Amino acid sequence: MVKSKWAFTILILIFGTVIIVWVYGIFDRQIYGIRQYTPPIFIPQKADPATLRATESGPVIGFNGLKDTHVWLGIPYASPPMGVLRWLAPRPSESWEETLEALYPESPCTQPWSRLSGVDGSEGMVVGDEDCLYLNIWAPRSAAVNSAQTEEQLPVMVWIHGGGNVVGSATHLSGHKLAGTQQVVFVSIGYRLGHLGNFSHRALRNTAETRLDASANFGLLDIISGLSWIKKNIANFGGDNGNITLFGESSGGRNIMAMIASPLAEGLFHKAIIQSGSMRTESIARAENFSDDTVDGYFSSSNELITQLFKDLGIASNRREAKRDIQSIDDENLAGILRNQEASQIVLADLHNPFVTSGVHQIPQLIRDEIILPSESIPTLLAYPTNYNNVPIILGSNRDNAKSQMAFEKENVYWYANIFPRIRDRTKYSLNAIIRSAQTHALAVEKPAELFTKSRLDVDAPMNVFTYRFDWDELQSNSVWNLAEVIGAGQGVEIEFVFGEFISGLSIPNLYDPLSKYSRDVLSKLMMNYWGNFAYSGSPNEGRNMNQPHWKAWSPDGDNTMLLDSEDGGGARMYERRLKIEDLKSRILLFSKELDQYQRCQQYARAFLFSFQSSDFWDEEYYDRIPFQGCKMYKKQLFKNLF
Numbered sequence: 001m002v003k004s005k006w007a008f009t010i011l012i013l014i015f016g017t018v019i020i021v022w023v024y025g026i027f028d029r030q031i032y033g034i035r036q037y038t039p040p041i042f043i044p045q046k047a048d049p050a051t052l053r054a055t056e057s058g059p060v061i062g063f064n065g066l067k068d069t070h071v072w073l074g075i076p077y078a079s080p081p082m083g084v085l086r087w088l089a090p091r092p093s094e095s096w097e098e099t100l101e102a103l104y105p106e107s108p109c110t111q112p113w114s115r116l117s118g119v120d121g122s123e124g125m126v127v128g129d130e131d132c133l134y135l136n137i138w139a140p141r142s143a144a145v146n147s148a149q150t151e152e153q154l155p156v157m158v159w160i161h162g163g164g165n166v167v168g169s170a171t172h173l174s175g176h177k178l179a180g181t182q183q184v185v186f187v188s189i190g191y192r193l194g195h196l197g198n199f200s201h202r203a204l205r206n207t208a209e210t211r212l213d214a215s216a217n218f219g220l221l222d223i224i225s226g227l228s229w230i231k232k233n234i235a236n237f238g239g240d241n242g243n244i245t246l247f248g249e250s251s252g253g254r255n256i257m258a259m260i261a262s263p264l265a266e267g268l269f270h271k272a273i274i275q276s277g278s279m280r281t282e283s284i285a286r287a288e289n290f291s292d293d294t295v296d297g298y299f300s301s302s303n304e305l306i307t308q309l310f311k312d313l314g315i316a317s318n319r320r321e322a323k324r325d326i327q328s329i330d331d332e333n334l335a336g337i338l339r340n341q342e343a344s345q346i347v348l349a350d351l352h353n354p355f356v357t358s359g360v361h362q363i364p365q366l367i368r369d370e371i372i373l374p375s376e377s378i379p380t381l382l383a384y385p386t387n388y389n390n391v392p393i394i395l396g397s398n399r400d401n402a403k404s405q406m407a408f409e410k411e412n413v414y415w416y417a418n419i420f421p422r423i424r425d426r427t428k429y430s431l432n433a434i435i436r437s438a439q440t441h442a443l444a445v446e447k448p449a450e451l452f453t454k455s456r457l458d459v460d461a462p463m464n465v466f467t468y469r470f471d472w473d474e475l476q477s478n479s480v481w482n483l484a485e486v487i488g489a490g491q492g493v494e495i496e497f498v499f500g501e502f503i504s505g506l507s508i509p510n511l512y513d514p515l516s517k518y519s520r521d522v523l524s525k526l527m528m529n530y531w532g533n534f535a536y537s538g539s540p541n542e543g544r545n546m547n548q549p550h551w552k553a554w555s556p557d558g559d560n561t562m563l564l565d566s567e568d569g570g571g572a573r574m575y576e577r578r579l580k581i582e583d584l585k586s587r588i589l590l591f592s593k594e595l596d597q598y599q600r601c602q603q604y605a606r607a608f609l610f611s612f613q614s615s616d617f618w619d620e621e622y623y624d625r626i627p628f629q630g631c632k633m634y635k636k637q638l639f640k641n642l643f
Contacts, residue, residue: 051071069175070237072102073102074106082343089225105136106134107128109132111166114167117169118168130192140154144238153235156184157182160255165366173501182544191226195363197219200364200367215371220259231267258281260389273393278444300362305349309346379451384455385461392538393452396467396469398469401491402490403487403491449467449560472569498528523566549562
């Protein structure tokens with residue numbers, strides 16, 4: 001009887017613990033599902049008269065921030081792209097006479113909620129607002145105001161946030177520490193996302209009144225508009241408009257690569273740092289056509305989106321009717337229908353898109369519209385320096401880049417109570433991570449570094465190309481979870497090292513091990529110094545902070561890559577890292593024992609066709625004959641199940 005009571009008590013305790021953990025996961029710590037981590041809320045501050053500044057639109061006032069900074073949040077750089085202004089080039093912001101209190105960040109741009117949205121929400125929700133073209137500024141309090149003397153003005157660092165050009169926020173992180181410790185003026189820019197920011201269609205193109213309005217890259221136009229505002233106004237905040245560094249991660253890095261390729265961005269920036277970026281662009285045909293056209297379009301092309309939208313609105317009852325209506329409605333009426341819909345309706349139509357990676361819906365973006373981007377691919381443009389904006393550049397990726405995505409792909413990892421991750425197949429997980437992470441380094445770091453360097457060598461231009469790999473992986477690991485294995489040195493982990501604040505942790509609770517604080521702080525200081533030096537001089541070795549390992553410029557031979565790691569992991573050091581496109585193909589085939597033929601075909605398609613990295617290196621013939629029996633038989637299955 002006593003034993004039964006004890007057994008019952010233990011059972012109740014276990015059950016109660018499970019319930020508490022489950023509730024805790026739902027209401028406070030969810031990774032995906034009902035609720036997500038919300039980044040630190042910017043509490044409205046008291047305006048400080050010392051922060052009063054003039055802009056071309058009117059006066060603004062900010063507040064005193066941390067690390068001896070002045071802060072201005074939510075300054076409009078363009079008019080809200082709403083109603084008749086949707087899918088048009090950004091218009092100048094309306095001027096104001098009363099002082100604008102820039103004390104609180106504005107909403108992120110309209111997007112499907114994800115862990116990267118920067119706001120609270122749940123899966124399937126639409127968050128944000130179309131009225132989102134704002135920027136934020138952090139400047140040292142000592143920054144010279146209204147100074148015409150270059151030596152008194154500080155370098156400007158402009159952050160372009162990531163999120164697949166579908167989600168993300170300009171205020172997910174604060175710039176106070178980077179601005180304060182590195183003595184730079186820091187700016188973050190919000191820009192249109194998803195199909196509201198990337199949309200190529202004949203109805204919009206044929207009714208456009210200006211060349212820029214006929215573009216398909218409205219998010220890129222927003223960034224260019226933001227950079228133009230910075231060029232005109234940043235001196236009043238202590239910044240040097242002749243020394244502007246763009247830096248961004250993932251799609252932010254992709255957008256910076258687009259700025260390098262775009263003739264419209266010439267003179268608007270002077271240096272670039274691309275963290276896990278990409279060279280991939282899309283053709284107009286892929287961005288517009290139906291997926292079953294002779295020249296097939298992307299699975300989430302503009303016509304495919306409109307097809308779903310027409311079904312959602314009851315305009316058509318099925319795909320055949322929707323397709324017929326789209327083809328028969330004249331351009332002006334179709335453009336009117338699209339602009340009259342709620343922004344949320346556009347996003348909801350896209351949520352039917354089945355191709356999602358790490359919570360981000362994949363859409364055609366960085367479209368070669370011959371307005372913002374030339375018709376040639378970026379790898380082709382980089383063959384000669386006069387084809388692109390030739391600036392000093394840092395390119396890098398993380399050792400376990402793919403794990404930040406794979407950890408949230410439910411076929412790879414199951415999160416018990418939305419807190420405790422469990423890898424379903426450790427061997428497969430590790431193997432996929434190796435291949436997919438190598439893909440990023442080969443296509444986003446090694447290949448562009450090779451192209452940049454060769455083109456500059458041909459014309460005897462400065463060899464100011466630097467590359468890195470981020471290896472720090474000292475995450476929480478215990479008997480319950482092993483985030484070091486699940487996430488490792490995953491994509492995006494390096495961001496907080498650059499900003500010097502460890503508060504969001506990729507929106508993953510309990511990401512950081514308290515015992516790794518010293519390691520984090522040391523590496524963070526080093527990386528901020530490298531980034532800050534680069535902003536000053538165009539080299540990570542020259543600027544305000546000189547006492548650190550020498551970072552050699554990239555070269556095709558010898559030690560060419562800076563490895564960034566903790567002191568226990570060997571510290572920051574140069575090492576030889578060459579991973580060519582051909583090496584990546586070979587690596588996929590190398591694991592012949594671990595992978596069956598379908599998996600080999602899947603990995604190759606991931607790397608070169610269905611990837612944010614680049615489809616410019618896709619080889620159909622090679623794909624059809626991949627050892628040992630080719631991939632023709634798997635094409636339909638792969639396209640359906642790849643993501």
